[in-house]
Amino acid sequence: GAVVSQHPSRVICKSGTSVKIECRSLDFQATTMFWYRQFPKKSLMLMATSNEGSKATYEQGVEKDKFLINHASLTLSTLTVTSAHPEDSSFYICSARGDYNEKLFFGSGTQLSVL
Amino acid sequence: SQQGEEDPQALSIQEGENATMNCSYKTSINNLQWYRQNSGRGLVHLILIRSNEREKHSGRLRVTLDTSKKSSSLLITASRAADTASYFCATVSGYSTLTFGKGTMLLVSP
Numbered sequence: 317g318a319v320v321s322q323h324p325s326r327v328i329c330k331s332g333t334s335v336k337i338e339c340r341s342l343d344f345q346a347t348t349m350f351w352y353r354q355f356p357k358k359s360l361m362l363m364a365t366s367n368e369g370s371k372a373t374y375e376q377g378v379e380k381d382k383f384l385i386n387h388a389s390l391t392l393s394t395l396t397v398t399s400a401h402p403e404d405s406s407f408y409i410c411s412a413r414g415d416y417n418e419k420l421f422f423g424s425g426t427q428l429s430v431l
Numbered sequence: 432s433q434q435g436e437e438d439p440q441a442l443s444i445q446e447g448e449n450a451t452m453n454c455s456y457k458t459s460i461n462n463l464q465w466y467r468q469n470s471g472r473g474l475v476h477l478i479l480i481r482s483n484e485r486e487k488h489s490g491r492l493r494v495t496l497d498t499s500k501k502s503s504s505l506l507i508t509a510s511r512a513a514d515t516a517s518y519f520c521a522t523v524s525g526y527s528t529l530t531f532g533k534g535t536m537l538l539v540s541p
Contacts, residue, residue: 350528357536358533358534359519359531359532360519360531362528362530407471409473409474411473418462418464419464419476420464420466420474420476420529422466422473422474422475423473424472424473425471425472425473427471
């Protein structure tokens with residue numbers, strides 16, 4: 317199946333710093349990528365949908381200035397958590413979908429811990 | 432907003448037993464998908480069933496869909512310890528994003 321690579325898998329940072337998470341589709345062109353946030357033992361919460369070359373669409377309640385998403389190419393989307401605070405600590409997962417593909421292919425997730 | 436709701440929230444069984452998880456949803460769908468997540472990892476697609484299908488098989492997995500009741504079930508037969516994971520159902524309406532349920536945590540003991 318298709319492979320989505322997410323990096324880094326774990327990051328620990330100080331409060332106030334910015335953290336960038338990368339999501340790459342390795343063997344297909346991802347016209348749409350999704351960013352999710354997941355709390356322990358909870359479901360995935362969709363944060364935003366990004367389409368290559370256009371601005372991301374954010375879900376209600378998600379601050380677009382805090383969670384910057386860039387989908388500059390058909391194989392790469394990045395999520396930058398700006399001025400991270402302890403409440404931003406969470407598991408972030410990206411997923412990608414190609415044209416006419418109903419399935420999502422997920423990255424392995426990034427565990428963010430903000431001290 | 433949450434669309435799918437799985438039950439039970441947690442299920443503990445012995446190896447060799449069957450595991451059944453259920454998913455209910457609220458609005459009409461194009462398809463329903465089941466995913467698996469190992470702890471601290473991303474999700475892996477297991478199976479997709481379309482709204483005009485009633486049952487689908489893939490290896491030890493059997494999925495049913497009842498659109499009149501807006502529910503689906505995932506059956507894992509002859510479970511193994513390696514099946515221990517969280518299982519999520521996700522629904523698609525139109526060509527929209529998947530909406531995930533809260534998941535069922537399955538523990539299979541040797």
